[in-house]
Amino acid sequence: MYSGERLMRYLLHRTLHAVFLLFGVSLLTFLFSALTPGNYFDEMRLNPQIAPETVAALRAQYQLDRPLPVRYLHWLNAVAHGKLGFSFAYNSPVAPLLWVRARNTLLLTVTATLLTWALGLPLGVWSAARLGHAPDRILSTVTATLLVIPDLVLALGLLILAVRTGWFPTGGMISVGFDELSPFQKFRDLATHMTLPVIALALAALPTIVRHVRASVAEVLDAAFLRAARSHGIPDRKLLTSYALRAAANPLISLFGFSMGTLLSGSLLVEVVMSWPGLGPLLLEAILARDLFVVIGGVLLSMIFLVGGNLFADVLLYWADPRIRVAASAK
């Protein structure tokens, strides 16, 4: 079998799994939403200025008077047409609403992911190479400290630091008058606004990643084949980068997929704390306004991000680990 075909097969398998997960999440959230006491129109019904007929007509328009399975199918149909349902509060389809916010959330999380791994990988390898010595001890203390500071505490602390020092802007994504700036100024403006939330996210994710990299590299460094390689006189630097890291890649790539979920959750919180116009503030408003389709859409979207990240991790894994390739072709 060609390797390309094998990869496709493997990917197809993983994608089917992902689609199953998405389907399950949508069904689950829909079931929950059916159990909800009260919805957006209940508040309207209490308003004496709105006629009961109007509320009933609106309910009919949004098909809230239909039985649950019909509503679910209707919603699935809307999803298939890229609409994701309808927001009552914004009086517009959910998808475009979510998309603008999701772009901002992705901007944060992707940058934070890149930063975390760019820092965590070398730090972890460095720590493993000097296992038990001073640099490793210091780094371990730092990661242990960061580990006991929850993200909410960290984000608020950074915000207070920013306010008191004035080093960073303390909220929003762009300054007033952003449109008049030159492209370079626009970039700089965005970057300064991003710095604080990205640092908050990266600091929260960093200890886990450094510790895992350290643990898996240290384990590999102890393996027989690496001791053999060392005794053949291969320089330490090469041992670490091209032998140890490669062999330690498997659990780390799985961790990459795993850490996406934590990062998305963290981002939700950091966005609210630092008023970044991402999914976090939107979902919070939607919950407070009982705008259920926005909530369902947001949860589903987070799941799509997660599945996307995991698929990416799967491809990486396929590329990095020959055992997976063999297992995939044996099926």
Place this chain on the structure above:
Amino acid sequence: MKQPRKFTNWLVFLVLLHGLVAGAGFFAPYDPVEQDHERPYLPPMRIHWMDVQGNFHPRPFFYPLRLREGSFDQFEEDTATAVPLHFFTRGAGYHFVGMVPSHLHLFGSTGARIYLLGSDAYGRDQLSRILFGGQVSLLAGLLGAGVTLFLGILIGLAAGYYGGWPDDLLMRVAELFLALPWLYLLFALRAFLPLSVGPVEAFLLVVVVIGMVGWARPARLVRGVVLSVKERDFVRAARGFGASDIYLLRRHILPETASVLLTQAAILVPQFVLAEMTLSFLGLGVPEPVSSWGNLLATLQQYSVLVSYWWMYLPALAIVPFFLGYLGLASALQERFGTYKMEEKSSGSRT
């Protein structure tokens, strides 16, 4: 052996911390909802032994704060009147550990009120609010973990013991719960429950929501234990003697899951306390005037508070020693039982 000692140390540390919060009525000088409209946003006060003349006083005292002249938000110590601190004094009534009515406080003063950690917008004592808020947050975490473990045990036992299609179905649903980012899941569950309710209902809602989020991981772990235990000889022997399923599950299989459950509890409790903080911080949890660590932090969402009153951030730091204690306890338990490695502790465990 080193490990058992480590385990005991962490346990003692945690018991002391919880004792401090459980006995909030005694350790806090004031009632947490008692207001003083004359003194909003007072900064933390200092305790002195030496007065301005340089004389030593055996009884510690403090100087009440007054506005600096020509200023409307800068305070200075009013050194004319030293107010002595009294220990084991009579103060506002409370119920010790929620049961025994009492008036005894660790310290207090007559005349001026002392704000060791400052006061909030209504002149309420921040220290008292943090201590009492801890009761709400910790109880939510503990009860939430209880609900989660209970669900986890039920589902794990059923799936592992009976197998077949219920097992498949339950584990697929567990996969869904594990896959979703926890805060999104928390949001989704919270979104589908009523919003404006009283403090007690809100607290119970939070417990239910938090408890329903995390069952998947303990369920999977319990299932794993059950799968291996149910084929062991002593279980087979008991079954051979005609023991019923319920008896087998209760007497022989459930005790085997204890180590897994203990470790999970140590991991879950701090995360659930944090979950309560997050919900209340966002205004989806326990409402004012009841204090919780989360809604105490909610005032920081106002820019003016963020800029001027740094002591409103102090409730955030209260959770850090608890995190430290539980993390230490969890890793000591893991070392002791040796069931899993570091991975279970830190990676996807925020489910």
